[in-house]
Amino acid sequence: MATEVLMPRQGQSVESCIILEWRVKEGDKVNEGDAICEVETDKATFEVEATATGTILGIFYPDGEDVEVLKVIAAIGEEGENIDDLRPADNDSSAEQEDTSATDVVETAQADTSITAPTIQAKTDGIGASPRAKTLANAKGISLNAISGTGPEGRVIERDVQNALVSGAPLTPAAQALMANGNLNAPAVGSGLAGRVLASDLSTASPSDAQISVPTLADIDVPVKGVRKLIAERMKASLSQTAQLTLNASADARQILAYRKECKNSAEALALSGITINDIVMYATVQTLKRYPELNAHFLGDTIRQFGAINLGFAVDTPKGLLVPNIKNAQAMSLKELSMAAKSLATSAIDGSIEPDALSGGTFTITNLGSMGIESFTPVLNAPEVAILGVCTITPRPVMNGSDVEFVPHMGLSLTFDHAAADGAPAGRFLKDVVDSLAHFNLTLAG
Amino acid sequence: MPKSQNVCPKEAFKPSKIKFKDIPVNQYKSDIKAEIKAHGKDGLKKMLYDMMIIREFETMLNSIKVQGSYQGMEYNHPGPAHLSIGQEAAAVGQAAALGVEDFIFGSHRSHGEILAKTFSAINQLNDDELNNIMTSFMDGNILNVVKDGDSKDVKDLAENFILYGTLAEIFARQNGINKGLGGSMHAFFIPFGSMPNNALVGGSADISVGSALYKRINKKPGIVIGNIGDASMGCGPVWEGLMFAAMDQYRTLWNNDLGGSPPVMINVFNNHYGMGGQTQGETMGYDMLARIGAGVNPEQMHAERVNGYNPLAVADATNRKKEILLSGKGPVFMDTVTYRISGHSPSDASSYRTKEEIEAWEKADCIASYKKYLIDNDIITDAEIEDMQTKVIGKITTAMKLAIDEDISKYSDPKLIADLMFSNQKVEKFDNREPEVLLPMEENPRVKQLKRKERFGFDAKGKAISKNKVYQYRDAIFEAMMHRFYTDPTMIAYGEENRDWGGAFACYRGLTESIPYHRLFNSPISEGAIVGTAVGYALSGGRAVVELMYCDFMGRAGDEIFNQMSKWQSMSAGILKMPLTLRVSVGNKYGAQHSQDWSAMVAHIPGLKVYYPATPYDAKGMLNAALAGTDPVVFFESQKTYDFSEQFEKGGVPEGYYEIEEGQPIVRKEGSDITILTLGPVLYSGMQAAEELAQKGLSAEVIDLRFVNPLNYDIIVESVKKTGKVILVSDACERGSALHNIANNITTLAFDYLDAPPVVIGAKNEISPAAEMEKDYFPQVSWIIDAIHERILPIEGHQVSHNYTRGELSRLYRAGI
Numbered sequence A: 001m002a003t004e005v006l007m008p009r010q011g012q013s014v015e016s017c018i019i020l021e022w023r024v025k026e027g028d029k030v031n032e033g034d035a036i037c038e039v040e041t042d043k044a045t046f047e048v049e050a051t052a053t054g055t056i057l058g059i060f061y062p063d064g065e066d067v068e069v070l071k072v073i074a075a076i077g078e079e080g081e082n083i084d085d086l087r088p089a090d091n092d093s094s095a096e097q098e099d100t101s102a103t104d105v106v107e108t109a110q111a112d113t114s115i116t117a118p119t120i121q122a123k124t125d126g127i128g129a130s131p132r133a134k135t136l137a138n139a140k141g142i143s144l145n146a147i148s149g150t151g152p153e154g155r156v157i158e159r160d161v162q163n164a165l166v167s168g169a170p171l172t173p174a175a176q177a178l179m180a181n182g183n184l185n186a187p188a189v190g191s192g193l194a195g196r197v198l199a200s201d202l203s204t205a206s207p208s209d210a211q212i213s214v215p216t217l218a219d220i221d222v223p224v225k226g227v228r229k230l231i232a233e234r235m236k237a238s239l240s241q242t243a244q245l246t247l248n249a250s251a252d253a254r255q256i257l258a259y260r261k262e263c264k265n266s267a268e269a270l271a272l273s274g275i276t277i278n279d280i281v282m283y284a285t286v287q288t289l290k291r292y293p294e295l296n297a298h299f300l301g302d303t304i305r306q307f308g309a310i311n312l313g314f315a316v317d318t319p320k321g322l323l324v325p326n327i328k329n330a331q332a333m334s335l336k337e338l339s340m341a342a343k344s345l346a347t348s349a350i351d352g353s354i355e356p357d358a359l360s361g362g363t364f365t366i367t368n369l370g371s372m373g374i375e376s377f378t379p380v381l382n383a384p385e386v387a388i389l390g391v392c393t394i395t396p397r398p399v400m401n402g403s404d405v406e407f408v409p410h411m412g413l414s415l416t417f418d419h420a421a422a423d424g425a426p427a428g429r430f431l432k433d434v435v436d437s438l439a440h441f442n443l444t445l446a447g
Numbered sequence B: 001m002p003k004s005q006n007v008c009p010k011e012a013f014k015p016s017k018i019k020f021k022d023i024p025v026n027q028y029k030s031d032i033k034a035e036i037k038a039h040g041k042d043g044l045k046k047m048l049y050d051m052m053i054i055r056e057f058e059t060m061l062n063s064i065k066v067q068g069s070y071q072g073m074e075y076n077h078p079g080p081a082h083l084s085i086g087q088e089a090a091a092v093g094q095a096a097a098l099g100v101e102d103f104i105f106g107s108h109r110s111h112g113e114i115l116a117k118t119f120s121a122i123n124q125l126n127d128d129e130l131n132n133i134m135t136s137f138m139d140g141n142i143l144n145v146v147k148d149g150d151s152k153d154v155k156d157l158a159e160n161f162i163l164y165g166t167l168a169e170i171f172a173r174q175n176g177i178n179k180g181l182g183g184s185m186h187a188f189f190i191p192f193g194s195m196p197n198n199a200l201v202g203g204s205a206d207i208s209v210g211s212a213l214y215k216r217i218n219k220k221p222g223i224v225i226g227n228i229g230d231a232s233m234g235c236g237p238v239w240e241g242l243m244f245a246a247m248d249q250y251r252t253l254w255n256n257d258l259g260g261s262p263p264v265m266i267n268v269f270n271n272h273y274g275m276g277g278q279t280q281g282e283t284m285g286y287d288m289l290a291r292i293g294a295g296v297n298p299e300q301m302h303a304e305r306v307n308g309y310n311p312l313a314v315a316d317a318t319n320r321k322k323e324i325l326l327s328g329k330g331p332v333f334m335d336t337v338t339y340r341i342s343g344h345s346p347s348d349a350s351s352y353r354t355k356e357e358i359e360a361w362e363k364a365d366c367i368a369s370y371k372k373y374l375i376d377n378d379i380i381t382d383a384e385i386e387d388m389q390t391k392v393i394g395k396i397t398t399a400m401k402l403a404i405d406e407d408i409s410k411y412s413d414p415k416l417i418a419d420l421m422f423s424n425q426k427v428e429k430f431d432n433r434e435p436e437v438l439l440p441m442e443e444n445p446r447v448k449q450l451k452r453k454e455r456f457g458f459d460a461k462g463k464a465i466s467k468n469k470v471y472q473y474r475d476a477i478f479e480a481m482m483h484r485f486y487t488d489p490t491m492i493a494y495g496e497e498n499r500d501w502g503g504a505f506a507c508y509r510g511l512t513e514s515i516p517y518h519r520l521f522n523s524p525i526s527e528g529a530i531v532g533t534a535v536g537y538a539l540s541g542g543r544a545v546v547e548l549m550y551c552d553f554m555g556r557a558g559d560e561i562f563n564q565m566s567k568w569q570s571m572s573a574g575i576l577k578m579p580l581t582l583r584v585s586v587g588n589k590y591g592a593q594h595s596q597d598w599s600a601m602v603a604h605i606p607g608l609k610v611y612y613p614a615t616p617y618d619a620k621g622m623l624n625a626a627l628a629g630t631d632p633v634v635f636f637e638s639q640k641t642y643d644f645s646e647q648f649e650k651g652g653v654p655e656g657y658y659e660i661e662e663g664q665p666i667v668r669k670e671g672s673d674i675t676i677l678t679l680g681p682v683l684y685s686g687m688q689a690a691e692e693l694a695q696k697g698l699s700a701e702v703i704d705l706r707f708v709n710p711l712n713y714d715i716i717v718e719s720v721k722k723t724g725k726v727i728l729v730s731d732a733c734e735r736g737s738a739l740h741n742i743a744n745n746i747t748t749l750a751f752d753y754l755d756a757p758p759v760v761i762g763a764k765n766e767i768s769p770a771a772e773m774e775k776d777y778f779p780q781v782s783w784i785i786d787a788i789h790e791r792i793l794p795i796e797g798h799q800v801s802h803n804y805t806r807g808e809l810s811r812l813y814r815a816g817i
Ligand SMILES: Cc1ncc(C[n+]2csc(CCOP(=O)(O)OP(=O)(O)O)c2C)c(N)n1
Pocket: B107, B108, B109, B199, B200, B201, B202, B228, B229, B230, B231, B232, B233, B271, B273, B274, B275, B344
């Protein structure tokens, strides 16, 4: 079985790279790790290494070609091996063109291939969205960024938002059909499995639409590829190759809320007003993590590498999907520095300008679903890291105060760790210490 | 040519000579006894007084313009002041011969004429009449300012009323005789026979002919004088007015009872100059202006040159001409020689004339010489003249004091104007007399014929009814005209080939049988005068419907449409109404000068209503509305639709009377995906486009605009909110199309609902080619779909035939096509 060489993804915003020069030709022998070609993005030039030792069986794109990332650019194996399976579709003139239609949705019902007339192609260099599309997206609470436009010159128009509503949301097919047909609203989270929105979750937008018949709509297959494929593989690998489990706890949030408020109202010159609850949690976590090197580590099978520095990863929801940039040497930072570093990384992650470096080398990750009202969850490890801390929403909890019950705001915390790398006791202690450092944040700040 | 008059080759080719009669030049001979007999000694003195009033009034304005003050009162008047110092005798002599019921129209230089005519009328009216006029005019506002002064009697008060009201008008005050909305060049006062003055050189010529038509047709007393300048003889509309005034038909074909030709005198205050161009000797070739009359008709328009520096010579001539006019033998052409000592305007440096020339005319000054004449003939004494001068200065000073006092004379409120742009009234008839018709309506042959027509375009099975059996758009025009002809006795209709021919497109066929000549007639090919006379007719109090055979001829009537028809209601502060409907037929198939939809041109002009019906039902209902209103309506009709049957209103076109509500577009077909707005005949392409879109899975809503102005956007906005997409289509060239304005307003009113910018398509910005190639010029059904595909909503599988990409549009814009 030959090994493929992929056009690497140099940072999340990079969609394609230009092959500057092949250093090898078909038939050459290479060792794993040898540089086989030089490629370039608009920001940098770098080398692509051989992914296996063997013979270059195929080079699929010539010098100067602009190739989408994650495409197979070469195959390495033993002489005589068949590499047709690895050959990218657009590389073979006899093969069918890859489907690039608007939403990557292939309707199975649309079997008619006899249409020769031009099809409407979504363009990535769209010219924004129409006011109507924006209004609709707002009303339905979906992000325009994720939608490709099929209007003139790629403008996102009403029908694109409608399509996205039908195909994008976590709706069951029955719910999708109803949405497409009627004047209905879907809740953000449904009552189905994993929050899927069921037909019964849909609410009528106007009382006049009393009659809803269930129309039949074609089933749809969404191909798994690109970023989705990458995430899928990573997640499955994480779950299958680690022994992860989650501990839940909650921290008295009164001090951090008060502190946050104080920061927010502070004099402009102090530049503290931008400090968020998440920054505070990150800071408290870093301070605690300093005492738990076993959790600031990578599980590498034969070894567990405990890191001297804390490179704190944090999950950012971007138009391209989930990204986890990390703050290098967070252990050396004040709260203010940490906050600023987090903000600048998040901004560049969202606008796509983030450096690839910032996306690798993390040692511990924090993921925050608090803003979505999540009370507890099981974060999936960012393997090979051995722990990830999930930050949940703040809810009032009853606390005994003498004989009275007092409701005190508490922040939920969910720590997933790899039991292969660490035991429950230190993980539990770590979580408790994080809880304490938040509850007594004033003391935590003292260092 | 009517069949009653034969055109005979024998006559046409017979050898003979055209003989001209002598045209009198300055033939007046002074005879003091005769003058005393004609005017009385007081009348002769009164003329001097009126001249002195004008002289002082103009001197006051000159002093304000040049020195910023008069009699120690400082004032800045930023607006115009075309003064007539030197021309007083001409204005006063003319007015002395006129009754209150006689009308004079004038020019930019008409302060003197306003004062002369109103003072003459004041002299003729009794106290009750004067009091009535003054108390009722503008709720007595002007009277209230002057009544507490030291007027010695009602006439004196009335003079102060006019002096103050006119000056307040010039100074843009609410108490002006036109509420300050007309100003120096447009002021007038109808109760005393002073009709609108006109800032367009020669503008009053054809308008005064129309006013005389009004008097003739509606049997109103008096004559009409159009006072114009010598330089205006170069203006086309003036010549058109002469042709119109001199038509043979008034005396050959019109009912004799009416009294013959319209009683109109075109009088030229010949002061030898335009602004700086010298007419006799430089910019004209007539040698003596009176000569022009000789070219117009066998009577040579009774042309005469009179000495405009002698009020008695002018009065004598005017008197004689008035008799001719009243006996129906007009029109009359007068060359009243005068000279303006003042500059054209205060900024005039008189670089075009010598000091000596001015001094020579000052020496001959009309006031000084008339004073001498009265003294020499023992009519007046120096002392009396001195008293007179004191009184005159006192009056002018008081008028100015009142007019510039901002507590007494508030500036006109520009907010008033919005409500004055249209009068928006419904008037069944402008007179109660029986309308003159030749037949009972039921006996009219076309009415009988229409009884047999199917009034809806399809039979019960949905099959189209043949053209011969179906009621058409042109029939709808006919029915609306008939209704109003039989209702409003003042209504007249004319234009080119309007009578026996029935209008070039047979809309009027059958009217000839019912309507007497004076109410429906052929005009000369004078588009300017067709509209201009209609303006004069309408503002005098009658309803006029005139026609332009092709929209492309609108340019010929540019001033009349853009400045006259549109402006007089508001410039008169609502005193005038303009019940004038201008039917404009939009052509095709006849090439570049006969195929243009110019709705945009009139849409741009404030004060015009613009209708464009596309169906027989609307043609009748909208023309009915126009003919019941009091506003100027430009009524477009497409020649593409004249033979169309009613295809939308299932009940067909009603036989009875109904009106379409003004400004309301109509949804022709409901839809949910895209709105197609059409104007005029493209409605039918829009409907077809909707059908084709339906085949592509798109549901189009088609809205027929029907009106360009006023326009109610509610229905449109509602539709666009629903569909988010809108394309606007008309046959007009795309650049500057009125639809761009509408598109822009839609964007303003419904921006957040739009899924794409509204798209306007129209004919190419090129000449319209021959009939065979029109498909490549006017917007086609396929263009509509192409533009939707390219600019609004890409349609799966659509192949374009017409390029609406941005690149192509930019290229066209850049190339100016
Ligand atoms: C149609 C038109 N063209 C030009 C002008 C500018 N203009 C105002 S008065 C004038 C001269 C008019 O001369 P004439 O008709 O002899 O009248 P006068 O000023 O001598 O009284 C001109 C050219 C105008 N007002 N209207």
